[in-house]
Amino acid sequence: MDALVKSEGNSPTPRDLLLQRYYVQQDEETHLRDYWRIILKHRWIVLTVFAMIVTTATIYTFSLTPTYRATASLKIDYERPQILSFQEIGSPGHQNFGPEFMGTQQKLLQSRSLAKRVIETLKASGQPIALADPASADSAGALNNWPVWITNLFGSSSSTPKDAIEPALRSESETGPTEEQVMARKVDALLSTLTVEPVRTTNLVKISFTTPSSGLSSLLANTWTKAFIDHSLEMKYNATSQAGEWLSKxxxxxxxxxxxxxxxxxxxxxxxxxxxxxEKKDIVTTKLGDLSEALTKAQGERISKEALYRQSQKMRFDSIPAVLENSMIANLRAEYYKLDSEYRRQSETYKPGYPKMVRLRDGMDQIKRQIEVEIARIVDAINQEYEAALKKEQLLQSAVNAQKHLAIALNQELIGYDMLKRDVDTNRQIYSGILERQKQAGVSQGLAASNVQIVDTAEVPSVPFSPNKTRNILLGIVLGLTVAVGMAFFFDYLDNTVKHPEALERTLGIPNLALIPSLASALPRQGRGRLSRNGSNGHGNGTPVFALVAHSDLRSTLTEAFRTLRTSLLFSSAGSPPKTILFTSAQPSEGKTGLSINTAITLSQLGGSVLLIDADMRRPSCHAQLELPLKAGLSDYLTGNADLVSAIKGTAVPNLYCIPAGTIPVNPAELLASARMKDTIDLLSQRFDYIVVDSPPIFGVADALILSTVVKGVILVVHGGRTPREMVQRAFKNLIELNAPVLGAVLNNVDIRGNGYPHYYHYYYNHYQQASSGAAPEPAHNETQASNLEP
Ligand SMILES: Nc1ncnc2c1ncn2[C@@H]1O[C@H](COP(=O)(O)OP(=O)(O)OP(=O)(O)O)[C@@H](O)[C@H]1O
Ligand SMILES: [Mg+2]
Incomplete structure (x- = not known):
């Protein structure tokens, strides 16, 4: 694209730079507008789909049987089962408070046994008849058997149990369902209308019933909550009575x-x-104590006596205190020592045989014998005392031993007694503990206190729960919008045609020189009625003709668009504007001829002479639009059958001349590729200010590509919303490959009404119309402003 914009010069012109900046800005800004344009473009699809979805949602909502929801709320407290105090500790079965506990309660609230209980309760009370749906109140027979009625009721309102049950019913119709099966169905029907919702972070649970009858809903909710309380009480009672039984056992x-x-x-x-x-124990102990004491004493005595005894046995009488302390012996000894000293003194004088001496000796001997007798008596006494002490000790010893045996025996008896006594005490303690618990169990069995309480009873709802009309319709609107917009985008995705100048520039990289609106969309409302169906052939009856609109209607939007194209052309290349311009397109009927003529007209309005060459020798049409003869034309001149002057024809448009296609030749491509053609163009470009060449489409024939090499500028016409992108891209590539001087593309025949195209097309047109209405004179063909545009 840049290469094209730059055209001849190497350095970009200020215009190139401005354009580049413009494209960058466009890239950034256009996304949202693109989306909006897509929606606007497919507005009918969007509106239809949206209306269909919203209508369907509304009809569906209003066709639904209303259902009523009644809600009761329960508070469920955690309660430990009180059976035995020591069993509560560490008993894993009772540590289930928390989410598990509430989960269990929720499941219990949805249990089939509870549903059965409710069915039985309601059946027994006969309440459904009083609270039955007024619509069904006349069928009293059916109401008496209310669970069947409820099943039917639900079945008729929605796709609930009936759908599931019906096939089963049919297969059982021969034998008839058993009572259990009937009950199971009723339970299913009932449970399908139940909703149990725990209120987060609380102990509250909401129980809701949704049925087609408001009274029935509240009745069911209230009966359900009561039944649950009874059920839990019963379970508790059973638990305590079981515990009671166990306790009594x-x-x-x-x-x-x-x-x-x-x-x-x-x-x-x-x-x-x-x-x-x-007492015995006291006596035995005291006696044992006394005896032990006496034995100790006797032992002491015996030991001291034994010492004397042993001394006496060893004849050491002098160390025996009794001997020493004996006064008689002392006296005798004193006398003996006196006689002995007398005897010693006399022996110095007398001989031992002397009578005095003999007498003395005898006296001494007598004293000695007396002493010995006395000692012998003492020793004898010691012996006796010793023996007595020994005897006493032995006796005491045996008495102590006997007493000890007695005490041991007595102790053993006491131990046995203690053991038995302890046994009795323990058993008595256990017995009284169990007895107490049994009494408590008996009491709690009798107590009807429940850990479940009704917080709110269900009221009879006055407003239906479903369908929520506002919500459904809103949902319908949202869904409708989403699907409708989605479809618009889908269709847009499927549509791969070039619809917008931005698509040309951004996606395909081809500069867009101008946007030519479709004749119908460019006309004011009152003008459109005058338009013939194909937008052409309006000569003489005042209907605008597309090919001549730049001449016939100077104030129209289309003419403005062609002026824009002219300006773009004049400024399309640096230096002088291209003198020879070729209009071509990828496929037929994209508007090449119409654009060639109108561009030639706008160029002629600048005052210079302009030549229009109809080089489309296959489907020539310039002559028809300009009301000229086909011959003699280009082909005639190129084949040498006519001269150039006769081929160039003046037109009704001042300054505009035309060479029609001429006689349709067999070999147009060869004629166009000839040197004569190139020379002719060169020659004519010296004579005319501008030469505009109309050509056949690129695909199918080589004519346009051949011509593209002999002109100074090529314009690719793209029929907006019809030519696929790939075709435009391929045509463009073919031209580029031939080094054709492609100036850019023109997006033609675009419906500018509401396709997100700027309002100014209409604004300027209308403004212009109003300003010039009535008195404003038609400007001359050679507009003064045109000369200002001359580069
Ligand atoms: N912007 C437009 N608004 C209304 N009608 C248009 C517009 N552009 C072209 N047409 C119409 O489309 C038809 C084909 O146009 P035109 O003959 O100019 O195309 P073409 O490319 O020259 O076709 P061919 O390939 O046959 O030569 C004509 O009826 C013409 O009036
Ligand atoms: Mg044509």
Missing amino acids: QLQDVRDKLEQSEAALHEFVKQKQILTIG
Whole structure:
């Protein structure tokens, strides 16, 4: 694109730079507008789809049988089962408070057993008749059997249980359903209308019933909550009565044990005469103490006596205190020592045989014997004392031993007694504990306190719960909008034609020189009625003809668009504007001829002479539009059958001349490729200010591509919303490959009404129309402004 814009010069012109900046800005800004344009373009699809969806949603909503929802709320507290205090600790079964507890309660609230209970309760109370739907009140027979009625009722309102049940009913019609099956269906029907919702972070649970009858809904919700409380109480009662039974069995066992242990104790006491055992024990202990003390004493005595005894046995009488302390012996000894000293003194004088001496000796001997007798008596006494002490000790020792045995025996009896007694005490303790618990269980069994409380009873709803008309319709609107817009985008996606100048420039990279609106969309409302169906052939009856609109209607939007194209052409290349311009297109009927003529007209309005050459020798039409003869024309001149002057024809448009196609030749491509053609163009470009060449389409014939090399500028006409992008791209590529001087493309025949095209087309047109209405004179063909545009 840049290469095209730059055209001949190497350095970009200020115009190139401005255009570049413009494209960048366009890239950034156009996304949202693109979306809006797509929606506007497919507005009929959008509106139709939207209307269809919203209408369907509305009809569906209003066709639904209204259902009413009644809600009751319950508070469920956690309660520990109180059976035995020691069982509560560490019992895993009872540590389920928290989400599990509420989850369990929720499941219990949705249990089939509860549904059965409710069915039975309502059946027993006969309430459904009183609270039945007024619409069904006349069918009293059906109402008496209300669960069937409720099943039918739900079945008729929605796709609930009936659909599921009906096939089963048919297959069972021969045998008839059993009572259990009927109940199961009723339970299913009931549960399908129930909603249980715990209120987050609280102990509250909401129980809702949605049925076609408001009274029935509230009745069901209230009955359900009551039934749940009864159910939980019953479960509690069962639990406590089971515990009670277990306790009484335990109590019996413990009582038996207690009795046994008491009997054993009693027997023991009787046998061992345990009642006096206390005294006995005291006596035995005291006596044992006394005896031990006496034994110790006797032992001490015996030891001291034994020492004397042993001394006496060793004849060491002098160390025996009794001998030493004996006064008689002392006296005798004193006398003996006196006689002995006398004897020693006399022996110095007398001989031992001397009578005095003999007498002395005898006296001494006598004293000695007396001493010995006395000692012997003392020793004898010591012996006796020792033996007595020994005997006493032995006696005491055996008495102590006997007493010890007695004490041990007594102790053993006491231990046995204690064991039995302890047994009895323990059993008695257990017995009284169980007895107490049993009494408590009995009391709680009788208590009707529940951990479930009704917080709110269900009221009879006055407004239907479903269908929520506003919500459904709003949803319909949202869905409708989404689908409708989605479809618009989908259709737009499927449509791969070039619809917008931006698409040309951004997607295909071809500069857009101008946008030519379709004749119908460019006309004011009152003018459109005058338009013939194909937009052409209006000569003489005042109807605008597209090919001549730039001449016939100077103030029209289309003419403005052609002036824009002219300006773009004049400024399309640096330096002088191209003198020879070729109009071609990818496929037929894109508006080449119409654009060639109108461009030639607008160029002629600048004052210079302009030549229009109809080089489309296959389907020539310039002559017809300009009301000229076909011959002699280009082909005639190129084949040498006519001269150039006779081929160039003046037209009704001042300054505009035309060479019609001439006789349709067999070989147009060859004629166009000839050197004569190139020379002719060169020659004519010297004579005319501008030469505009109309040509056949690029695809199918080579004519246009051949011509593209002999002109100074090529314009690719693209029929907006009809020519596929790929075709435009290929045509453009073919031209580029031949080094054709492509100036850009013109998006033609675009419906500018509401396709997101700027308002100014209409605005300027209308403004212009009003300003010039009535008195404003038609400007001359050679407009003064035109000269200003001359580069
Ligand atoms: N902008 C337009 N508004 C209304 N009608 C248009 C417009 N452009 C072209 N037409 C009409 O489309 C038809 C084909 O136009 P035209 O003959 O100019 O196309 P063409 O490319 O020259 O066709 P061919 O390939 O046959 O030569 C004509 O009836 C013409 O009036
Ligand atoms: Mg044509």
